[in-house]
Structures are given as structure tokens and as C-alpha cells.
Amino acid sequence: MSVHVSQSAHKIQLWRRLGSVQYRDSSLLQRQHLSSFSSKADRNDDLVTLEASPDTGVATLRMHRSPANSLSMEMMQSISGAIRKAESDRKIQSLILTSSLPSGIFSAGLELTELYQPDLARLPKFWESFQQLYLDLYGSRLSTIASIGGPAPAAGCMLSLSCDYRIMTDNPKCTIGLNESQLGIVAPPWLAQQYIDVIGNRNAELALLLGTLFTPQQALTVGLVDELVCSGDSSIDEMAQRKAAEFIRIPPKARVAAKELTRGTQIAKLSGNREEDTEFFCSFVTTDTVQKTLGSYLEMLAKRKK
Numbered sequence: 001m002s003v004h005v006s007q008s009a010h011k012i013q014l015w016r017r018l019g020s021v022q023y024r025d026s027s028l029l030q031r032q033h034l035s036s037f038s039s040k041a042d043r044n045d046d047l048v049t050l051e052a053s054p055d056t057g058v059a060t061l062r063m064h065r066s067p068a069n070s071l072s073m074e075m076m077q078s079i080s081g082a083i084r085k086a087e088s089d090r091k092i093q094s095l096i097l098t099s100s101l102p103s104g105i106f107s108a109g110l111e112l113t114e115l116y117q118p119d120l121a122r123l124p125k126f127w128e129s130f131q132q133l134y135l136d137l138y139g140s141r142l143s144t145i146a147s148i149g150g151p152a153p154a155a156g157c158m159l160s161l162s163c164d165y166r167i168m169t170d171n172p173k174c175t176i177g178l179n180e181s182q183l184g185i186v187a188p189p190w191l192a193q194q195y196i197d198v199i200g201n202r203n204a205e206l207a208l209l210l211g212t213l214f215t216p217q218q219a220l221t222v223g224l225v226d227e228l229v230c231s232g233d234s235s236i237d238e239m240a241q242r243k244a245a246e247f248i249r250i251p252p253k254a255r256v257a258a259k260e261l262t263r264g265t266q267i268a269k270l271s272g273n274r275e276e277d278t279e280f281f282c283s284f285v286t287t288d289t290v291q292k293t294l295g296s297y298l299e300m301l302a303k304r305k306k
């Protein structure tokens with residue numbers, strides 16, 4: 001246990017050094033007006049749908065926060081709430097996480113307006129909702145399957161990494177990965193660790209440095225996804241249902257204990273370090289340099305669209 005604490009403290013010190021050395025001398029934030037990125041709080045609860053089938057033991061959680069399933073605080077709380085609701089039904093043993101947006105986008109990651117020129121009172125709660133979502137999904141008693149029919153960058157990739165199995169549509173436009181460095185930010189250690197655990201240290205190191213977004217074929221090669229679905233094959237939903245049924249055949253206690261073996265340490269680590277993690281995030285993301293880079297990234301996204 002002491003090893004984990006000291007490793008975590010080391011990482012935080014490293015982050016703090018990055019924050020203070022690299023960003024200390026940045027000039028004042030130049031506020032930019034980006035009209036297409038202006039929303040903040042969601043107005044309604046209609047962000048996800050949970051469909052539970054006690055007969056099969058499978059629940060399907062569909063995300064539909066238009067236009068890109070980006071993760072606002074309310075969106076993350078809705079997903080967490082739906083996971084807990086599915087877990088509270090003892091007949092449910094498996095959860096399929098998917099998107100029902102017409103564009104197919106799985107999730108565009110964190111809602112960028114939560115990070116750019118943020119509401120400072122809301123920012124810590126926003127980050128705590130992100131931590132909570134990770135804890136709820138990664139630590140779920142349910143077997144979880146990500147059915148990825150579209151792009152899944154950054155925190156969208158976290159949603160898939162937190163599942164037990166990942167199925168992706170084989171369309172080169174659908175990319176997946178932790179691209180944070182391209183936005184001038186860095187993945188938190190618990191997310192980076194998931195990446196390392198799934199694709200191995202060297203692949204993760206290079207991909208984190210470059211902010212790589214993998215095509216489905218590349219993602220399959222590095223092990224970031226487990227299976228691809230080609231158009232013309234059986235639908236991704238059918239494949240996810242089949243995989244869920246396979247997991248359900250394993251005695252639940254053994255399945256949950258096996259999950260605990262590989263995930264328990266990381267879950268305990270973040271659970272014991274949430275305040276420090278939140279503090280670091282808030283101080284890091286509000287630095288002038290990070291804000292400027294985020295502003296430029298948002299402009300680039302808006303221009304690309306035009």
C-alpha cells in the first residue's frame with residue numbers, strides 16, 4: 001500500500017512541476033469569443049436511456065446528448081445514475097454502453113466548454129463527476145461492453161476503457177484514443193493507467209505523448225479494442241448482445257472477483273486521492289497557457305467544421 005501512495009505522490013509532484021515550470025511564465029489569458037461553444041449547464045435530464053431486459057439479464061445504456069455526447073457534468077451524472085440503476089436490479093448482470101446519436105459518435109470526451117473559460121465554482125464538481133463516472137463504470141459489478149459505432153476521443157475513450165470488452169465499427173473515420181496532449185492538456189494518472197493496462201506501457205507512452213487517435217484497425221492491433229464489426233456483418237448491437245450473454249454464463253461472484261483482481265488497486269488508489277486529484281486538475285486547467293491552447297483547439301474545431 002505504501003508503494004502505491006508514494007508512486008501517486010511522485011506523479012502529483014511531477015504534475016505540479018510541469019504546471020509550475022512550463023506554465024509559470026505564461027502571459028494573461030486572452031479571452032476569445034467562440035460562439036459555437038457557448039453552452040454550459042444542460043437544461044434537461046433526457047441525456048441517456050436505460051433499457052433493462054430481466055429475461056436476458058442485459059441492460060443497454062444509450063447516450064444521446066446531441067450533438068456529440070460530450071461529457072458535461074450533468075451528462076456524467078446521468079450516466080453514473082443509469083449504471084447504478086442497472087446495478088440495483090439483481091436480475092441484470094450485464095451492461096452495454098452505446099450511443100444512439102444519428103451521427104454514431106460514441107462520445108467526444110469531456111465537454112470542452114466545461115474546461116475552457118470555466119465556471120470556477122462548478123469546475124471541482126465537474127471533475128468529481130468525472131472521477132465518479134470512472135469509479136462507477138470501471139468498478140461495476142456488471143459485465144460491461146462498449147459498443148463503439150463512432151469516434152471515441154479522450155474521455156470518450158475512457159468510457160470504453162472502463163468497460164470489460166470493446167467492440168468497434170470498422171470505419172476509418174471512427175477513431176479512438178487519448179488525444180489530450182493535442183489539446184495542451186494531459187490525461188489524469190488513473191486514466192493513463194487504464195491505457196497502460198490495456199495497450200501496454202510502450203504503446204501507451206508513445207500514444208500519450210503524441211495524442212494518437214487510432215483507426216479501428218490500429219486500435220485492434222494494439223489491443224485498444226477487442227473486436228471490429230465490418231459493415232455487412234452482423235450488427236454491432238447483436239455482437240454486443242452475444243458477448244454479454246457469454247459473460248453472463250460465468251458465475252457472477254467469480255466474474256466480479258476476477259475484475260477486482262485487475263482493477264481493485266487502481267480504484268482504491270483514486271478513491272483515496274480524490275481531493276488532491278481535483279485540486280491538481282483545477283489548478284492545471286485554469287493556467288493561462290492551458291486556457292490559450294484550449295481556445296485555439298476550439299477555434300480549430302469550429303474552422304474545420306466550416
Ligand SMILES: CC/C=C\CC/C=C/CC(=O)SCCNC(=O)CCNC(=O)[C@H](O)C(C)(C)COP(=O)(O)OP(=O)(O)OC[C@H]1O[C@@H](n2cnc3c(N)ncnc32)[C@H](O)[C@@H]1OP(=O)(O)O
Nearest residue numbers: 067068070108109110111112151153154155185186188281
Ligand atoms: C490533470 C488533468 C488535466 C486535464 C485533463 C482534462 C482531460 C480531458 C479529457 C477530454 O475528454 S478533453 C476533450 C477531448 N475531445 C476532443 O478532442 C474531441 C473534439 N471533437 C472532435 O474531434 C470531433 O468533433 C469528433 C471527432 C468527436 C466528431 O467529428 P464530426 O463528426 O466531424 O463532428 P463535428 O466536429 O462537427 O462536431 C459535432 C458537434 O459537436 C461539437 N463538439 C465536438 N466535440 C466536442 C466537445 N468535446 N465538447 C463540446 N462540443 C463538442 C462540435 O462543436 C459540433 O458542434 P456544432 O454545434 O457546431 O454542431
